[in-house]
Amino acid sequence: MRHFNLFLLVAAFVAFSGCKKDSKRRIEKFHRQEVGSSAHDILSDKKYQSITVEIVYMTGYKPTDAAMNNLQAMINQYCNKPDGITFTYHEIAAQGKTSYSISDVRAIEDDTRQEFTYKKDLAVYFLFLDGPSSENQGSSMVVGQAYYNTSMVIYEKSLQDNSGGFGEPELYKLETVVINHEFGHILGLVNNGSTMYHAHQDSAHGAHCDNQDCLMYWEAETGSIFSNLIGNAPIPGLDANCIKDLQENGGK
Incomplete structure (x- = not known):
């Protein structure tokens, strides 16, 4: 009888451990989908009533408080x-790489992500790096990318290297544009998870808006944005077409 009870205990433990592993796999799988696939979940309160924004940054490359405040304002x-x-912050060691590929970025997320969607709370992840994108070519520069349905990378060193000096924009302005632009992508803009209510996609540049004054114009995630934010130039916001798309997909 004692051996039988021990067998039941071991079997229950194995089953429980298996359930925990399966549950962890399901939670992590949720965050490995295509960009824009969770747009409705992020925008609406139908399934998730809160958002946790996880900020993971390499030493020396924490985003400014002003940029984080502007991201929170956009979400609100x-x-x-x-x-x-809720915002959470995690500092990780700088790797000192000459450049980072999206494969590198995904591997870092696998090692560092701590916040996952659970019950009624949806989690999103931002990674701020100490080096540039491997996709940079000459004067053409990638400064941010959305690469999963809840995951975005910001090449913070590129932003720091091109801000604050003579004839350069303020850092928080650059950060705000790039961060909010990438967040716009996981909200399904443009025509990539949030269906267009009126035609406004710049098909030549993928999931971007054809309005050059809109936050979702393609230049916002490239080095071309640097010269557009000098002096008193305003930080661009979403135009009426992009806002309408979000509202039709469960947003405010």
Whole structure:
């Protein structure tokens, strides 16, 4: 009888461990989908009532408080999350690489991500790096990318290297444009998870808006944005077409 009880205990433990592993796999799988596939979940309160924004940054490359405040304002403005927004910050060691590929970025996320969507809270992940994108070519520069349905990378060193000096924009302005632009992509803009209400996609540049004054114009995630934010130049926001797309997909 004692051996039988021990067998039941071991079997229960194995089953419980298996359930935990399966549950962990399901949670992680949620965050390995295509960009824009979770747009409705992020925008609406139908399934998730709150958002946790995880900020992982390499030493020396933490984003400015002003940029984070502007990201929170964007989420509040367009996402229906009655239970609020939480920001968490995690510093990791700088790797000192000459450049980072998207494969590198995904591997770093696998090692460092701590916040996952659970119950009624949806988690998104930003990674801030100490080096440039491997996709840079000459004067053509990639400064941010959305690469999963809840994951974005910001090449913070590229932003720091091109801000704050004579004839250069303020760092927080650059960060705000790039960060909010990438967040716009996981909200399904443009025509990539949030269906267009009126035609405004710049098909030549993928999931971007054809309005050069809109936050979702293609230049916002490239080095071309540097010269557009000098002096008193305003930080661009979403245009009416992009806002309408978000509202039709469950947003405010």
